[in-house]
Amino acid sequence: MPDLSTTTELLRLLGDPTRVRLLALLGREELTVAEITDVTQLAQSRVSTHLGKLREAGLVKDRRDGASSFYTLSRGAMPEEARRVWAVLEATTEDPLIEQDRERVREVVRARAGGASWADSVAGRMERHYSPGRTWEASLRGLLGLMSLGDVLDVASGDGALAELVAPRCRTMTCLDASETVVEAARRRLDRLGNVRFARGDMHELPFEAASFDQVMLMNCLTFARSPARALAEAARVLRPGGALAGVTLKTHRHEIAAVTYSHVRFGFEPRELEAMLEAAGLAVDACDVTSREKRPPHFEVISIHARKPRAESAKGADSREGQATARRSTPASDARDHDPRAAQPADLNGGSTAAAPTVKKPRRTAEP
Numbered sequence: 001m002p003d004l005s006t007t008t009e010l011l012r013l014l015g016d017p018t019r020v021r022l023l024a025l026l027g028r029e030e031l032t033v034a035e036i037t038d039v040t041q042l043a044q045s046r047v048s049t050h051l052g053k054l055r056e057a058g059l060v061k062d063r064r065d066g067a068s069s070f071y072t073l074s075r076g077a078m079p080e081e082a083r084r085v086w087a088v089l090e091a092t093t094e095d096p097l098i099e100q101d102r103e104r105v106r107e108v109v110r111a112r113a114g115g116a117s118w119a120d121s122v123a124g125r126m127e128r129h130y131s132p133g134r135t136w137e138a139s140l141r142g143l144l145g146l147m148s149l150g151d152v153l154d155v156a157s158g159d160g161a162l163a164e165l166v167a168p169r170c171r172t173m174t175c176l177d178a179s180e181t182v183v184e185a186a187r188r189r190l191d192r193l194g195n196v197r198f199a200r201g202d203m204h205e206l207p208f209e210a211a212s213f214d215q216v217m218l219m220n221c222l223t224f225a226r227s228p229a230r231a232l233a234e235a236a237r238v239l240r241p242g243g244a245l246a247g248v249t250l251k252t253h254r255h256e257i258a259a260v261t262y263s264h265v266r267f268g269f270e271p272r273e274l275e276a277m278l279e280a281a282g283l284a285v286d287a288c289d290v291t292s293r294e295k296r297p298p299h300f301e302v303i304s305i306h307a308r309k310p311r312a313e314s315a316k317g318a319d320s321r322e323g324q325a326t327a328r329r330s331t332p333a334s335d336a337r338d339h340d341p342r343a344a345q346p347a348d349l350n351g352g353s354t355a356a357a358p359t360v361k362k363p364r365r366t367a368e369p
Contacts (some may be wrong), residue, residue: 005161010082011126013057018042019050020089023073024098025062027090030072035112041102043295044274058082108266144169153238155203155231156221160186160196166217167193174213176201203231211240218247218305222274223264229277236281239309245283251290251301258298283307 025031025039033051037044044083051071056058059082061074070218078086111120118128149170154163157175159182167173175186182199190196201207202225216235225231243294250268252356259267287306294300 006081010057010085013053013059014082014085014089018046018095018213019054021095021098021101022047022050022054023059024090024093025076025101025105025188026071028102029109030070031105032068032070035105035108036071039101039108059086093103102190113333117257141165151212152215152217153206153208153213153235154217154219155235156224157186158182162217162219163196164190164193167196167215170215171195172197174199174208176203176206178202204234206234206238208238210237211239214240214243216243216245218245218249220248220250222247222249222304223259223262223266223268226265228266228269228274232277232283233281236283236309237249239283241309241311243309245278245305245307245309247305249303249305251303253298255298255299255300258300269303274303274305278305278307282309284310327355 014023022036025036031039033044033047036042036047036051040047051060051062055062055071058077059074059077060071061077062069062071064070075083087367108154144165147166149166151172151174152166152170153174153176154160154166155176157163157177160175163173163175163186167190173190173193175183175190175196176199177183177186178200180200183198187198190198199207203225216239218231218235222228222231239245250264252268252270254267256266256267270292271288275285278285278288285305285307287304289303289340290301291304292302294302
């Protein structure tokens with residue numbers, strides 16, 4: 001007879017709807033993790049976590065077959081108390097989701113019998129499934145080889161984690177942040193790269209001359225902006241004609257605790273609101289839409305931003321930006337391109353110019369991002 005602790009743990013284990021669903025599925029068919037994911041449409045990591053707990057408790061077992069592991073209900077070796085509880089659940093639980101799983105598992109088994117490859121079995125849903133070496137990070141690092149950028153500004157660069165990926169593919173990389181602590185961390189991370197330089201400054205008043213950069217990165221920084229419209233206008237000001245702006249930020253949400261925890265001053269944006277700010281800054285917007293939704297609660301949605309600075313500016317707009325720049329002339333900084341073997345190459349395919357490296361303005365009062 002199990003004691004109170006054992007019974008409580010068993011009930012807690014079987015009190016999760018996903019685990020009951022998996023047991024019902026594995027009671028009918030022996031399946032791999034990939035097949036279970038295909039049937040249930042659950043994330044592979046979530047399936048693996050639940051299978052691990054069920055196997056540890058003796059409710060399921062696995063066997064190896066080549067590179068695959070097959071899971072099934074452990075009817076013969078299941079602890080007696082678990083067998084009795086599961087028998088009741090199996091006999092009395094009816095749910096449309098379990099019926100749907102039973103229908104889908106028949107298709108999976110037929111595909112397996114037909115000798116379908118892994119790619120065939122996940123066609124149309126490949127991004128949901130793991131295969132060795134096929135991760136988003138690995139894919140991004142590979143795709144970076146297609147890029148050839150000019151003078152890039154990373155606004156609110158933090159400790160340079162993203163700049164480290166991009167710097168080898170650009171002529172110069174400038175990392176700017178309001179925090180001296182993270183600027184120093186970025187310097188330690190990237191100082192080995194001869195084409196990277198560092199600056200402390202405010203995204204609302206960038207310490208650079210107008211038309212200094214071919215590309216500007218605004219990665220997860222707008223939620224820290226007191227005035228997002230001003231920050232976008234500054235990014236547009238320092239872009240050269242034909243230059244590109246890329247960024248990501250959160251869609252509007254109501255999760256105050258998360259905002260306070262990460263020192264956000266904005267609870268995200270609506271895409272149309274953000275697009276209007278970009279256009280008001282004089283940028284042509286190529287994309288400003290929600291492109292991803294986080295799998296874990298509270299399921300934050302993320303907006304991707306792609307915009308360009310038109311080559312032909314109106315005289316009024318150019319005069320206005322020149323007037324802003326005149327009051328903040330600076331002393332040219334050392335040219336980071338002297339250390340870059342690609343310094344003489346033309347800028348990127350997005351139309352970046354081959355102008356001199358960005359010059360830093362005279363030091364100004366710094367503020368939080």
